[in-house]
Amino acid sequence: MSRIRVRRFNTDGVDAFRRELAECRTITTRDIPLELLTDPQLTELVSPAIDIEQRNFVTKRDAAIYFHELFADIPKQQLLEDIGLWSWLSLYYFDVVCPKQGGARKVRNDYTYVFEAKSIRHFYRHLLFVSWRTLDIAPTHNRLLLGTSISSLDKFSSEVIKRLYLTRIPCFFEVLDRLYWDEKRGRARPGVTNFGKITAGNLAHRLPIRIRQLEKTYDLHSLTADQLISLLGEEFQFDAEKAKQLKLKFG
Amino acid sequence: MIKRINSLGRKRIPTSQVSIAVHDGDPRRFSASIDLSETDWPLDAIVVIEAMCAGSPNVKRIECGTISRLIAPQDSPLDGITGRNVFFSLKVIDRTEKIGRLLGFADNLRPIQTGKQTEVGRRGLLPVEAVSLGQEIWRIDFREQDVFLLVNQDVPRLSERMRSDPRIYSIVYPEVIRRVLSKAIDENIDLDEDDDRWQALWLRFGRTFHQTRDNPPNAEDEEEKEAWIEQVVNGFCKTHGLMDRFAIALQGADGSDE
Numbered sequence: 001m002s003r004i005r006v007r008r009f010n011t012d013g014v015d016a017f018r019r020e021l022a023e024c025r026t027i028t029t030r031d032i033p034l035e036l037l038t039d040p041q042l043t044e045l046v047s048p049a050i051d052i053e054q055r056n057f058v059t060k061r062d063a064a065i066y067f068h069e070l071f072a073d074i075p076k077q078q079l080l081e082d083i084g085l086w087s088w089l090s091l092y093y094f095d096v097v098c099p100k101q102g103g104a105r106k107v108r109n110d111y112t113y114v115f116e117a118k119s120i121r122h123f124y125r126h127l128l129f130v131s132w133r134t135l136d137i138a139p140t141h142n143r144l145l146l147g148t149s150i151s152s153l154d155k156f157s158s159e160v161i162k163r164l165y166l167t168r169i170p171c172f173f174e175v176l177d178r179l180y181w182d183e184k185r186g187r188a189r190p191g192v193t194n195f196g197k198i199t200a201g202n203l204a205h206r207l208p209i210r211i212r213q214l215e216k217t218y219d220l221h222s223l224t225a226d227q228l229i230s231l232l233g234e235e236f237q238f239d240a241e242k243a244k245q246l247k248l249k250f251g
Numbered sequence: 252m253i254k255r256i257n258s259l260g261r262k263r264i265p266t267s268q269v270s271i272a273v274h275d276g277d278p279r280r281f282s283a284s285i286d287l288s289e290t291d292w293p294l295d296a297i298v299v300i301e302a303m304c305a306g307s308p309n310v311k312r313i314e315c316g317t318i319s320r321l322i323a324p325q326d327s328p329l330d331g332i333t334g335r336n337v338f339f340s341l342k343v344i345d346r347t348e349k350i351g352r353l354l355g356f357a358d359n360l361r362p363i364q365t366g367k368q369t370e371v372g373r374r375g376l377l378p379v380e381a382v383s384l385g386q387e388i389w390r391i392d393f394r395e396q397d398v399f400l401l402v403n404q405d406v407p408r409l410s411e412r413m414r415s416d417p418r419i420y421s422i423v424y425p426e427v428i429r430r431v432l433s434k435a436i437d438e439n440i441d442l443d444e445d446d447d448r449w450q451a452l453w454l455r456f457g458r459t460f461h462q463t464r465d466n467p468p469n470a471e472d473e474e475e476k477e478a479w480i481e482q483v484v485n486g487f488c489k490t491h492g493l494m495d496r497f498a499i500a501l502q503g504a505d506g507s508d509e
Binding site for chain 1: 261299301303306307308309310312333334342344349350351352353382383392393394395
């Protein structure tokens with residue numbers, strides 16, 4: 001099943017996929033039945049016709065770029081709501097989003113694979129959807145989110161994408177990147193997504209609260225990244241030299 | 252009890268001062284009528300309208316001039332705003348300093364007139380929506396702009412019975428009120444009287460059932476919070492005679508009171 005036409009699950013198809021996920025949780029070595037992908041009782045063809053092929057996505061970025069090319073002709077609003085399509089894609093790429101390790105799989109919650117478009121708690125937890133969506137709303141400054149493994153939901157994606165009030169701020173992703181990307185190490189700063197411990201400048205606890213405070217006072221929409229970082233305050237100034245420059249610029 | 256206050260100096264703009272109509276099309280277009288004359292704003296303050304859609308990070312921002320030269324949008328395109336549930340914010344901004352400061356703000360403004368492509372107004376305090384819930388009967392769904400009561404679509408007529416059958420609503424609604432008020436208090440909003448975000452609507456609704464009509468306490472005061480909510484739930488049950496209605500309905504269903 002290397003290259004086939006893209007289909008979407010109907011309601012029965014989504015239910016069947018959920019049942020298979022449950023089976024795979026019980027028997028972890030089981031192969032998920034790929035016949036569901038083309039069962040005419042459970043699926044329908046996507047229009048316009050699109051061919052899809054197996055890819056070995058490593059990061060969310062790999063998947064995001066491929067899906068953006070693949071679905072360029074499908075209206076965005078349709079993609080945002082298409083439960084059947086994203087769920088079908090999870091089955092098609094099941095070995096990528098839920099790889100076997102040592103001959104067994106650890107199947108996560110259903111919403112990791114079955115797209116729950118209407119649930120504000122679950123929609124961003126679908127691994128393939130969140131990859132596509134992140135590149136859609138953050139074409140640049142996205143390495144903290146898209147540079148991560150496709151087979152699990154990283155903390156940056158889960159803490160950011162669910163909060164629309166953050167992603168609606170135009171400079172937000174640049175701010176995020178500048179605050180939390182460690183240029184010297186070439187990866188995220190350690191400890192900034194630690195949910196169990198509240199630390200200064202922490203993404204999980206402090207940044208959303210601080211932005212909520214600032215949006216009551218400032219027009220965050222018109223700010224540059226420099227301005228927003230300067231408003232965030234000292235606890236977010238991880239780089240002493242840059243902090244000094246910002247202080248001189250904005251007071 | 253610590254009372255909620257708005258200490259920021261920012262004024263809430265009453266929703267009655269803005270009215271918005273959204274017209275069908277591709278893209279849709281909207282017109283607004285804005286009357287900010289009741290407040291003494293600085294004449295050079297900037298006025299901005301932002302259009303958003305529930306569930307989407309896209310924001311369409313339209314500059315409307317200054318307080319002294321206000322130009323309300325007329326037939327302005329809503330490109331990039333694609334969902335049915337469109338809402339707007341109005342901002343009055345002081346731009347005399349490097350960083351724009353908010354002087355006035357109205358959010359969650361719903362269009363009062365729409366075509367077929369857009370939801371009109373608000374759908375009540377607790378819209379009921381029938382969806383697939385597996386073996387669950389009901390669930391509260393906190394969305395960005397509203398709280399929904401989800402009911403299982405596979406139970407016949409459950410949406411209607413949720414409102415009309417005392418055997419169901421007398422059990423479900425007190426718990427719904429408890430949970431929604433708890434969440435609303437946790438959001439720590441300033442309880443302005445003309446605020447129509449769901450949190451404010453629910454907290455004002457709760458206050459009407461409180462024995463002494465107290466405002467809700469702050470989220471940090473867990474004991475006060477619980478006590479306030481319990482008084483509200485108690486008042487709600489009493490006002491609507493839920494136990495009596497439940498008992499009578501149960502008797503009717505059994506055909507006897509054995």
